[in-house]
Amino acid sequence: MRLLVVEDDPLIARSLEQALTPLGNTVEAFTRHADASAALRHDRFDLVLLDLGLPDGDGLALLGELRERGDTTPVLILTARDGIDDRVRGLDLGADDYLAKPFSLVELEARVRALLRRSQQRIDNRLRLGALCFDSVAGLAYLNDTALELPRRELALIEGLLLHAGNIAPREMLERRLFGFGEVGPNALEVYISRLRKRLQGSGLRIRTFRGLGYRLEEAEA
Numbered sequence: 001m002r003l004l005v006v007e008d009d010p011l012i013a014r015s016l017e018q019a020l021t022p023l024g025n026t027v028e029a030f031t032r033h034a035d036a037s038a039a040l041r042h043d044r045f046d047l048v049l050l051d052l053g054l055p056d057g058d059g060l061a062l063l064g065e066l067r068e069r070g071d072t073t074p075v076l077i078l079t080a081r082d083g084i085d086d087r088v089r090g091l092d093l094g095a096d097d098y099l100a101k102p103f104s105l106v107e108l109e110a111r112v113r114a115l116l117r118r119s120q121q122r123i124d125n126r127l128r129l130g131a132l133c134f135d136s137v138a139g140l141a142y143l144n145d146t147a148l149e150l151p152r153r154e155l156a157l158i159e160g161l162l163l164h165a166g167n168i169a170p171r172e173m174l175e176r177r178l179f180g181f182g183e184v185g186p187n188a189l190e191v192y193i194s195r196l197r198k199r200l201q202g203s204g205l206r207i208r209t210f211r212g213l214g215y216r217l218e219e220a221e222a
Helices: 010-023 033-042 059-068 084-093 105-119 152-163 171-179 188-200
Strands: 002-006 026-030 047-051 075-079 097-100 126-129 132-135 140-143 146-148 168-170 205-210 214-219
Touching: 002 010, 002 033, 010 026, 010 105, 026 033, 026 171, 033 059, 047 059, 047 105, 059 075, 059 084, 075 084, 075 105, 084 097, 097 105, 126 152, 126 214, 132 152, 140 152, 152 168, 152 171, 152 188, 152 214, 168 171, 171 188, 171 214, 188 205
Parallel strands: 002 026, 002 047, 047 075, 075 097
Antiparallel strands: 126 132, 132 140, 140 146, 168 214, 205 214
16 A cells, blocks of 8 residues: 655654555655645545644644545544544544554554555455455465565555556556655566566466556456
């Protein structure tokens, strides 16, 4: 999954990234309201972890902007504010959950998993198509029930394709999932697509290319 952390405390932001990345997530972190707002306007995330006390604005204002333009991305508020009024206001503005600091990373991970399941209308933490499965809790992919030993970016590619299984996964979305906001070479994504195609040979699955659009993971015709 692709997660956005909006947190002005670098130690907390780093802890969140270290906890959530090994589970197969790509984590982007911003410390300022303006930077996070720009990222949310121009990109798509699976979940936002939002601190309320930002140096250049209020996290609740950022949440309000998100919901006003019809963006339904799940938002988990993380804050040291104890007041019930702030919690009520955040939930009324469209927050999906609320976790007060200090919090347990184990509880945070469980809440993240629950929000992602709910947003994707899944009953468990696995994405599946045919013989291919991705477990977001373990951060592992399985082919014919056999675990695949894969680097992080190949896991992120499998997850991105499975999230859009049967439909076109936009190229830009896959690039962001694999490479974040960094520079991406013109053929970087194709390298990973080619590797995954080789792994899927004989599995009954294939990846179709739609030039200018993206890729579709689908069951091969018999």
